[in-house]
Amino acid sequence: MRSTKFSRRDLLKASSALAVGAAGGTVFADPLRAAPPPADAITPALIEAAKKEGKVVFYTAMDLAFAERLGKSFGEKFPGIAARVERSGAERVFTRIDQEYKSNVHAVDVVNTADQAHVILWKRNGWLAQYLPEEVVKNYDKKYYDPEGFELVTRVLVSPFGINTNLVKKEDAPKSFADLLDPKWSGKMVKGHPAYSGTIMNATFQIARDLGWSFFEKLAKQNVLQVQSATDTPKKIALGERAIMIDGAGYLVIRGKEEGQPVDVIYPEEGTPLATSPSCLMKAAPNPNAGRLFHNWMHGREAQQILIDYARQYSPHGQAVEKPGVRKLSEIKLMKEDPEGVEKSADEVKRRYAEIFKV
Amino acid sequence: MTIAISEQVPRTVHGFDYTRVVLYGFALALVLLIVLPMSWLVYYAFSSPSGGITLSNFTRLFSESTFIDPLITTFVLATSTSVICCIVAAPMGWLVARTDMxxxxxxxxxxTASFVTPPFLGAIAWELLAAPNSGLINQAYRVLTGAPADDHLFNIYSFAGLTFVIACYTFPYVFVLVANALDRTPGDLEDASSILGGSAWDTARRVTIPLAMPAVLAGALVAFLQAMTLFGSPAILALPAGFHTMTTKIWSLFQYPPxxxxxxxxALPLLILTVLLLRAEHMILGRRGYAVLGGKNSDPRIVPLGVLRWPAVLLxxxxxxxxxxxxxGALFNAAFSRIASQVISINNFTFHNIYFVFFELSATKLAFYNTFVLGIATATLGTILALVISYLTTRQAVAGHRVLGFLATAPxxxxxxxxxxxxxxxYTRPPFVLYGTLWILLLAFLTLSLPAAYQQMQSAFRSIHPELEDASRILGATRLRALREITAPLLRTSVIATWCFVFVGTIRELSAAIMLFTSETKVISVLIFDLNESGDLAAISVLGIIMLIIxxxxxxxxxxxRIGGGPVRLRNY
Structure with missing residues (x-):
């Protein structure tokens, strides 16, 4: 699998190519530039080739129920191609792929992470295939896909507060990060871990940047229940284990509320952390055609509508129909996302976090 | 050259001892199994990330509180678990083995049920029971006493909670050893004590307890080591509580960048500590003989409890x-409840969790398949390995048998x-690229199950006096024939018990699997751990119950x- 790795010479070539034909600045700034692939539609030939492979392996950080729902819908749409879902936290998925690839184990076809910083590294390692679905080019805002086709944004995540309304009334609930430091919330809060979850990694980075690490130092004295996943914090408040979720998957709180659980979502005054969740097709995918098909389908209208209707997340698809009940992204005061910053300081974030929270 | 001719002594064809060849083969396999990965470990411990020999890893280890704290925590945890286990299990073992309870x-x-319950599953179940707010016991407590909303009786996310849960699933080790020892202790020694005028207390103090002591001490040791090396329960309960044990700390060091x-x-301090403990055990017990099953035997003596019979049962x-x-109960409740922290009622009863696990969770089938293949392979190979090694060490059949015994216990x-x-x-580099295959997991499970299997087989061997084999060999049988016709029938129960012991131990193994799995080689324990990290308690409950049923x-x-004669009773645990 030598072909999956870029040598330094390739990198040099690519960067000199960049120097010659530097393209306009996008959010995907990276020294590696390659020709954009032609936009690809779902053709009978692709479906046929994918069927021969019979399966697609999808590593993802999305909530398990949603990921399996996606996989199942894909299998129903394309009978004979089973989607196997490997769900874990984005940082865990990242570690897994790193371990596997360094041992020449190429099991993953398509990966969805909740941390854009990962894509920077994978791309640098030369692990990603270029692929642009036709529907993406037609319907996605330019900021939601890489013109070179290395990554497509699958969903946009926010990490607001959540509360259990049986344990705390909405009017009494904390409105800002500063409120969380009130001693009355000691022992009543639950929080995810940045070494597990990409959402939490981005949230931690943004909060530390905007409010300073001193915020976390004070928060650590509040006897916070430390769980791992951004999808676990909403479940912990739904169970009634804690009254307040400090960070995590806002979409699960909204879903829970719509299902009748005593939970509600609060967007903190200082700003709500933001994590854009991209997906990539791997260059060394063991099922390249099924991978392309899945990658293509997942960013198409049908899957994106499941993302909105079922998973209650923000879709980058211009034609997808919004379903009321979720506050519009433009109406939320968001913290600024900075994938390059996360990529550079992820280790530092994990280290300081472990120092402060002891785990 | 004339000397060569004089050496042509006629060989006895049937007298050749084939065992030796087999024996050295096994010794070699064992060395490869254990020494290879441990060599890498030691090599890495003294390397710097950029290459070259260094002590800086140890300097950091013993100077940074992020490493010292887990070290101390682990030591206290293992000690308290061990003590609790002995206090609980030794009397229980005596009650079932030597009384008319x-x-x-x-x-x-x-x-047995608690023994075969995977500790991480128990830890998750205890989260359902005793999480401070949503735990069923704490909810019941608040309902019954009218205590305020954030008051609780137990907090499982604490050091005490973790110790308790680990002890719950470690005490069977002590129990098994004690009960087995007492089962095998012949009554004639106690009878002799009584005949010579010893009171019941004297007999217990001078005869029964000393005879059970090796088992209790061995049990304490096993409990200590179990608690020290356990990964799942600390990962599930200690991390939310905000502290690390050594195992979770080590695990966290493999997050990116590893x-x-x-x-x-x-890892080395744990290794050294264990080696020292094993040495200590050997020094305490090594010189005495504890063979209790010889050519002659009598039934264990049963102590009548009288009025204390039912209180003993209650205890x-x-x-x-x-x-x-x-x-x-908590797992069952969560499996059929819409919300894991609510007691099943008409309003929230659901089959959806079961449907989800079987028809939506795409990892289920493969995980079960992998787990079964590995469980059967490990149990079969592990039992054979343990059988041969314990024969070698207890009968001192080869030079260097001590090394062999050490190697088998070392894991x-x-x-x-x-x-x-x-x-x-x-095994991630040539010539043996096993990562990504089930082989690497098999190696791990085999190595990990070896000490327990070996200990079981060894105590079985120890309890059979060599005089029985010696008699057979004096009468002209080869070592293999003596094994087949004398030792094997006596060991049948132990062998089957060991096979099952290894099987249930394997399908619940988490800590090595979590390092070695890939998406294609995931086992149920890892799947359950993944689900716990994302808080999918309902799916865990369903998978856990299936795992328990299997x-x-x-x-x-x-x-x-039924093998040969009567039914084999599995009562070692």
Missing amino acids: PLRRTTRLMV KPELAAAA CFGILLCPVFLPY VAIPGIVLGVGLFLS TFGIVALANRL
Whole structure:
């Protein structure tokens, strides 16, 4: 699998190519530039080739129920191609792929992470295939896909507060990060871990940047229940284990509320952390055609509508129909996302976090 | 050259001792199994990330509080677990083995149940029971006493909670050893004490307890080592509580970017501590002979409890509430409830969780398949390995048998996660690229199950006096024939018990698997751990219950197996 790795010479070539034909600045700034692939539609030939492979392996950080729902819908749409879902936290998925690839184990076809910083590294390692679905080019805002086709944004995540309304009334609930430091919330809060979850990694980075690490130092004295996943914090408040979720998957709180659980979502005054969740097709995918098909389908209208209707997340698809009940992204005061910053300081974030929270 | 001719002594064809060849083969396999990954571990412990020999890993280990704290925590945790286990299990073992307490068989079965319950599953079940706010016990407490909303009786996310849960699933080790020892202790020694005028107390103090002591001490040791090397329960309960044990710390060092050098260094103190403990045990017990099954034998003596019969039962079942009845109830509840923290009622009863696990969770089928293949392979190979090695060491059949015994016991000292790392380092590069296959997991499970299997087989061998084999060999049988016709029939029960022991131990193994799995080689334990991290308690409950059913099926099957003569009773645990 030598072909999956870029040598330094390739990198040099690519960067000199960049120097010659530097393209306009996008959010995907990276020294590696390659020709954009032609936009690809779902053709009978692709479906046929994918069927021969019979399966697609999808590593993802999305909530398990949603990921399996996606996989199942894909299998129903394309009978004979089973989607196997490997769900874990984005940082865990990242570690897994790193371990596997360094041992020449190429099991993953398509990966969805909740941390854009990962894509920077994978791309640098030369692990990603270029692929642009036709529907993406037609319907996605330019900021939601890489013109070179290395990554497509699958969903946009926010990490607001959540509360259990049986344990705390909405009017009494904390409105800002500063409120969380009130001693009355000691022992009543639950929080995810940045070494597990990409959402939490981005949230931690943004909060530390905007409010300073001193915020976390004070928060650590509040006897916070430390769980791992951004999808676990909403479940912990739904169970009634804690009254307040400090960070995590806002979409699960909204879903829970719509299902009748005593939970509600609060967007903190200082700003709500933001994590854009991209997906990539791997260059060394063991099922390249099924991978392309899945990658293509997942960013198409049908899957994106499941993302909105079922998973209650923000879709980058211009034609997808919004379903009321979720506050519009433009109406939320968001913290600024900075994938390059996360990529550079992820280790530092994990280290300081472990120092402060002891785990 | 004339000397060569004089050496042509006629050979006896049937007299050649084939065992020696087999024996050295096994010794070599064992060395490869254990020494290779451990060599990598030591190598890494003394390497710097950029290459070259260094002590800086150890400097960091013993100077930074992020490493010292887990070290101390682990030591206190293991010690307290060990003490609790002995206090609980030794009297229980005596009650079922040497008294006329009613429901002794049921008690043994229930201890078996707690033994085969994966500790991480127990930890998750205890989260359902005793999480400070959503835990069922704490909810019941608030309802019954009218205590305010954030008041709680138990907090499982604490050091005490973790110790309690680990003890729940570690005490069977002590129980098994004690009960077995007492089962095998012949009554004639105690009879002799009584005949010579010893009171019941004297007999207990001078005869029964000293005879059981090796088992209790061995049990304490096993409990200590179990608690020290356990990964799942601390990962589930300690991290939310905000502290690390050594195993979780080591594990966290493999998150990106991995720091295998530090992890290897952090593993070495555990290894050394265990080696020292094993030496201590050997010094305490080594010089005495404890062969209790010879050519002549008599039944164990039963002590009548009188009016204390039913209080004794109550005590046993009160204890068993913690590892078995309450957690199983909580898992069952969560499996059929819409919300895991709510007691099943008409309003929230659901089959959706079961549907989800079987028809939506795409990892289920493969995980079960992998788990089964590995369980059967490990149990079969592990039993054979343990059988041969314990024969070699107890009968001192080859030179260097001590080394062999040490090697077979050594994995006890290796936290699964560290062995996982050792194997990872050994088998991710040519010539043996096993990462990504089931082979690497098989190697891990085999190595990890060896000490327990070996200990079981060894104590079985020890309890059979060599005089029986010697008689056979004096009468002209080869070593293999003596083994086949004398030792094997006596060991049949132990062999089957060991097979089951290894099987249930394998399907619940988590700490090495978590380091070695890939998406294609995921096992159920890892799947459950993943689900716990994302808080999918309902799916865990369903998978956990299925896992328990399979485990009990295996145990029941072993109980009913008829080989040759009478039924084989599986009562070692």
